[in-house]
Amino acid sequence: MTKGDQKLYHQMLHGDKQALEEIYEKYEKLLYSFAIKLSGDSQLAEEVLQEVFIKIWTKKAVYEEGKGKFSSWIVTITRYTCIDLIRKRKKNTVAFEEERDEVHQETPSTENLAEWREEGASVRQAVKKLSNEQRQMVDCFYFKGMAHREIAEQCELPLGTVKGRLRLALKHLRKELHQIREKGGIHDA
Known part of the structure; x- marks a missing residue:
């Protein structure tokens, strides 16, 4: 975790919304690209990104400095969230091929x-x-x-x-x- 990440994360833990926004701005492209790569679905990737930052903000996912880099941790949270949402969709919905064809994927x-x-x-x-x-x-x-x-x-x-x-x-x-x-x-x- 870089000094900047560490400072922002601790500020965010104490309710600083600006710190959360800065973390979001720093990692959103990486996490979004990663979620698209895992899911192949830009809408699901957006949902994953939102869910990841809700987990961080509500402290449902808590970073422990001694266990590795912040960037690795946030990518891991994204991976698990993506897999959970993919599984949830498979169980709860039937995807229509027409809808899949309309999904627009952004190019990194x-x-x-x-x-x-x-x-x-x-x-x-x-x-x-x-x-x-x-x-x-x-x-x-x-x-x-x-x-x-x-x-x-x-x-x-x-x-x-x-x-x-x-x-x-x-x-x-x-x-x-x-x-x-x-x-x-x-x-x-």
Whole structure:
């Protein structure tokens, strides 16, 4: 968490709406693009963005500095919110193909695309260094949006094994990405 993020977050926790707006302005494009990438639906992405900031403002999602970067935390909140809303829509509504065809998707800026590609390449490089088992867990959980229990059932593994492999994979990924950042491969948010 940068000093600016930390200060804004603490101000927001004490009811400062301007601080919330500044956090929103800083992260909205990243989170919106991420939600569109996960869902393929700009309306759902807007709903996700709104829900994420409501969770932050109402303190239903609370950042803990010792557990990682603020930017990683807010992206994780966005990911879970997006997956929840996708699941909710699948259960509660029947989507009409005509409505899907009318959805307008915004194109990310060239600068954002370049940054995403650079980070994506670094993440793919780091993922390649994981064991096959860990890579499978990361793919299922982060890229396919499966729950721990779903992964356990699909892979025919105990739930604890799935969670353990994911924890170990994340530990290795953090270490590898830290080394890549030190070499100048990724720029911190």
